[in-house]
Amino acid sequence: MFVDLLFNLRAQGLVVGVGEWTGFLDAVGRGLATDLDGMYHLGRALLCRSESDFDGFDLAFAKTFQGMEIADDLREKLEEWLRDAKERTEGERVPHEFESMEDLLEAFRDRLEKQKERHDGGNHWVGTGGTSPFGNSGRAANGIRVGGSAGGRSAVATAMERRWEGYRGDRTLDLRELKVVLRLLRSLAHDGPMELDLPGTIDATCHNAGDIELVEKRERRNRLKLVLLMDAGGSMAPHAERVEKLFSAASQMKDTFKSFEAYSFHNCVYQWLYKDIEQLDRVATSEILAKLTPQHRIILVGDASMAPYELFSSYSWPSTTTDAGIDWLRRIKQRSPAAIWLNPDPQRFWQHPTVSAIGRIFPMFDLSVQGLKDGIKKLRVPH
Amino acid sequence: MAEFAQFSGTDRYIADEALMASVNAALVLERPLLVKGEPGTGKTLLAHAVAETLGRPLYSWHVKSTTKAEEGLYTYDVVQRLNDSRFGDADVSNIRNYIKYGPVGLAFDSDEPVVLLIDEVDKADIEFPNDLLRELDEMAFTVRELEETVRAKQRPLVIITSNAEKELPDAFLRRCVFHFIDFPDRERMERIVHVHLPTLGPDLMKAALDRFFAFRKVAGLRKPPSTSELVDWLTVLVASGLDPASITEGDPFLGVLFKGEADLAAAVDKRRGRKSW
Structure with a gap:
């Protein structure tokens, strides 16, 4: 059962090593956690390294101990609550579905007996939502509401709430966190005067x-030269805020880099790059290419999905030109091999032909704190 | 759990179940406790509360950006020694006179078990926590000048706080018990305020907390007001003797809640019902 927790945690992407795991078992063995609540808090303290791990921990914990809790702990609480409820409903109208309060309670126990797992929705089992007469937040005309005054909230219920979802490293894009991650992107050297x-x-x-x-x-001094190339407009509009955050994080830190430049493009890199988001102030891409060195680190941001001809044929926005977008991308990669692509779209959209074509040129990562972190590892050690 | 539950909060500090589990795990497993959380949620206060409950003395080491790991162990005052050798009459032949223990050294040297607080560990250089790994693991360090090993007489409880300004190294995190101080919900906040200001009337409490939680929802704040700012604000409100109703209408003393000009402007905009950008 404990081993299940370990594997569920690892399945959630938590880095739980042997050291942490034996530490946890040791703590349980020494009586630090005698019930599931204690186990939940203890596990979180010993097996998570950051609040971004909490959501994964909650999911793994709920998955591991869900059934067990119904079997032991929760049942006790339910029965207790039933006695409580009986007192409170004495004299009130007996629910019409059952002959008497006794029948209702009998049925409740019976169902609890047969029920092996948590149910949300549905019309029969004890759970939340749905129209069963037993459970919480349901819409049955009458019945037993489980919860409320039942005393301490159970650990699994707490875990099920997923309060920490907002802290997940693979979801959030907090400005300060981005700066923390960008700070990893440094190559310090004693090469000043x-x-x-x-x-x-x-x-x-x-x-x-x-x-x-x-x-x-x-x-x-930090020798690092950073170039940020961002797709602006078109299909990127819904992601504008996130791209902007990355841009502000990078530009707020530009003093710590040896040089920092940011340009925007539309769809794909063609012969012009723009110094502003409105794309009025343009620079020839070839000019920028000429300045790039293998020491530069390039971060491209874009959804990479476009009509195939926009990437593969001699097309350019807004004017016509001779080179295909993919040629320009290859040139960037050639000049500065340490380049990554951050994609704001969820990974399930990456099956698109132009996305996978670009992904073959630049290693592609999520536009998220976790993605940037992984990407920066790649930037530090490109090969 | 009873025999281990040594920490359960104090009169001045409200601890929840998760926090107690973390502190007790750190005590039993003899591992450092790493405390993270928004600024102003009581990370440093926690160390004081733990020390108070356990009845142990507290040694604090406030880390700055220039702090070196070695300074926490000991410093060898070579300049003083040179000065003494030329102009003074102290015994310069004994290097021991010029070795001064830092907070970690003092905590190791103490005859009774202590609580050692390493405050804001993320302020220092990115390698700083790694430099302390061995010392905190083995609870010992070597004074090179004397070729002596200082070993902790009583293993101290180490509490480390971090504002997450820098990523902490994995090897370091692996050895710590982790605790994240969540921002308190309204009910807990009321208890916290009550601990700090026991005489606060319910009207003022309600009016102030209403405004406070509304302000925290204002989008785009660089530093949303936290517990310590709320307590300061309430203290000022009490001292000014204002009518609770005027808090909702006038928003007095907002400068106590919002430290940045931009944040203050955003909060005032919000009050006037304009959309804040």
């Missing part, structure tokens, strides 16, 4: 019993 290393000099002099010893060092 020589300067006097004052603390070093003092230290060396003191170690040298007071004879002055000068120490010099080179200033540490």
